[in-house]
Amino acid sequence: MSLVAGCARCGFFCVSLGIAIISASAPDFFTEDTPTAALVRQVLGAIAQFEKASSVAKLAAARKRKREREREGRCEGRKPLRETHPEAVALARKLRRRRPKGGQLSLREVSKELATRGFLNERGKPYAAKSVASMLR
Helix, strand or coil: CCHHHHHHHHHHHHHHCCCCCCCCCCCCCCCCCCHHHHHHHHHHHHHHHHHHHHHHHHHHHHHHHHHHHCCCCCCCCCCCHHHHCHHHHHHHHHHHCCECCCECCCHHHHHHHHHHCCCCCCCCCCCCHHHHHHHHC
């Protein structure tokens, strides 16, 4: 944010709270109710709004470019478990497969089996059923 935009935002916020703003070069400039002072405040506010909109657009374009460069289209958030713990994901898929005689294990049962084999989440606890479901996707 530029100094002008910051001053405009701060100026409007402070005035709305009843705080007086005093310019060093012209002490009465912001407090006057002249058309010129009102124009300057409006222009500074418009500049602040423009700078915010342009920075938001710039960041959105950067995220889009990064998504296009990445294989899976991810540029934010934590990495999926299939990238961080591929062995756990492979074991969860193996455990969840339908068995000829016994159907398939529930997500909670898969989580318990993963825990007994030493695969725990970041906090050292067994994976939640929803985490196991995301592994299987």
